Structures are given as structure tokens and as C-alpha cells.
Amino acid sequence: MTHSTTRRALLAAAPAALLLPGLAHAALSPADKALVDKATAYLQSLPSAKGRFVQTDARGSQTQGTLYLQRPGRARFEYEAPSSLLVVSDGKVVSVADKRLKTVNRYFLSQTPLKLFLADEIRFDRGVHISNVGRLADGFTITAQDRAGKTKGQIVMTFSDSPVQLLGWTVTDARNAPTRVRLTSLTRASGLDPALFKAPFPAPARRS
Numbered sequence: 221m222t223h224s225t226t227r228r229a230l231l232a233a234a235p236a237a238l239l240l241p242g243l244a245h246a247a248l249s250p251a252d253k254a255l256v257d258k259a260t261a262y263l264q265s266l267p268s269a270k271g272r273f274v275q276t277d278a279r280g281s282q283t284q285g286t287l288y289l290q291r292p293g294r295a296r297f298e299y300e301a302p303s304s305l306l307v308v309s310d311g312k313v314v315s316v317a318d319k320r321l322k323t324v325n326r327y328f329l330s331q332t333p334l335k336l337f338l339a340d341e342i343r344f345d346r347g348v349h350i351s352n353v354g355r356l357a358d359g360f361t362i363t364a365q366d367r368a369g370k371t372k373g374q375i376v377m378t379f380s381d382s383p384v385q386l387l388g389w390t391v392t393d394a395r396n397a398p399t400r401v402r403l404t405s406l407t408r409a410s411g412l413d414p415a416l417f418k419a420p421f422p423a424p425a426r427r428s
Contacts, residue, residue, distance in 0.1 A: 255353050294311050306420055
């Protein structure tokens with residue numbers, strides 16, 4: 221997987237789904253709103269978690285790895301070889317690093333889809349426009365978009381129904397290129413090492 225593909229998956233389409241105010245809850249049916257509330261309560265019940273993921277880009281290329289989440293604000297995506305990527309959120313900044321090249325690009329957490337999962341208080345009625353709630357045979361999907369239209373694209377989150385569990389998400393960017401993240405496991409985890417969430421390759425200190 222290329223660096224640009226991962227950046228697109230985690231960052232480029234994020235504002236389309238997550239950044240701007242205005243949820244159209246009034247447009248949702250009571251049944252739809254009940255599912256949104258169920259998803260919100262589930263995510264709120266995960267102060268920290270560990271799991272495995274498989275990421276598929278628009279060309280069908282796959283990478284996999286281990287993820288760690290700790291609210292508020294912290295996450296780590298460790299990609300396995302042959303990928304050399306590492307994505308870390310330290311609470312404010314998301315670093316997308318190439319361990320082989322020892323390069324890193326940094327973005328504010330508020331500009332990424334991780335904001336949705338890592339907020340101290342998870343709310344689907346703030347900063348998100350939900351355009352659709354879909355039914356599956358054994359679960360449901362929630363589609364979120366940028367209501368103000370500053371960034372094109374959307375994110376579709378998939379949940380199982382009984383019990384409720386986040387199964388993954390698909391991000392579609394402005395070029396209509398989808399990237400899917402499928403969670404093969406996600407469990408509550410306590411006592412995660414704070415070192416997991418330190419920014420890789422920290423910037424050198426500025427000279428006075």
C-alpha cells in the first residue's frame with residue numbers, strides 16, 4: 221500500500237464525514253435514530269480497546285495490522301510488513317510515519333476520521349451530518365457526510381446488531397475512491413502502555 225493511499229483512507233476524506241456542525245437528526249425515523257443512539261452508546265462504552273484490522277484500498281490491495289484505541293484522542297495503527305507505515309494519534313496530532321524511510325507527516329486530530337471514535341464524549345448529534353442509516357441481515361450501517369460541502373466524500377460505519385459492535389468503516393474520497401477498514405477483532409483493553417501513543421520521529425526542538 222502506498223503512503224498516499226493510507227493518507228487518503230485515514231485523513232483526506234475525514235472532514236467530509238466528521239468536522240462540520242449540523243446533524244439532520246430530524247430527518248431520521250425513530251427506528252433510525254434508535255440505531256444511531258445504540259451505536260453511540262456502544263462507542264462511548266469503549267474507553268480503550270485493542271484489535272486487528274484489514275485495510276483494502278480502491279485497487280484491491282490489502283494490508284493488515286494491529287490497532288490500539290484509548291479515549292480521549294489516542295490511537296495507534298501498526299501496519300505489518302511489507303507495509304512500513306505507522307499511524308499514531310497522541311491526543312492532538314495524528315502522525316503518519318514511514319518506518320523504513322523514517323519520514324512522517326502530521327495532521328490535527330480534528331481533521332481525521334479518528335476524531336469520531338476518540339472523542340471524550342462521543343456524539344453523533346454534533347459535527348456530523350448523517351445521511352443514511354441502512355439495515356443489514358445481522359447489523360446496520362451509518363453514513364456520514366460533510367453537510368457544508370467544504371470537502372466531498374463520506375464515511376460508512378458498519379455495526380453488528382446483537383451484540384452491537386463496530387465491524388469497520390469505508391471512506392470514499394472526493395474522487396469516489398473507496399478505502400475499507402475491516403476490524404477482524406476489537407475488544408476492550410485496560411492498562412495500555414502510554415508509550416504506544418507517543419508521536420514517532422518527533423520533530424527536533426526549536427533553538428531559542
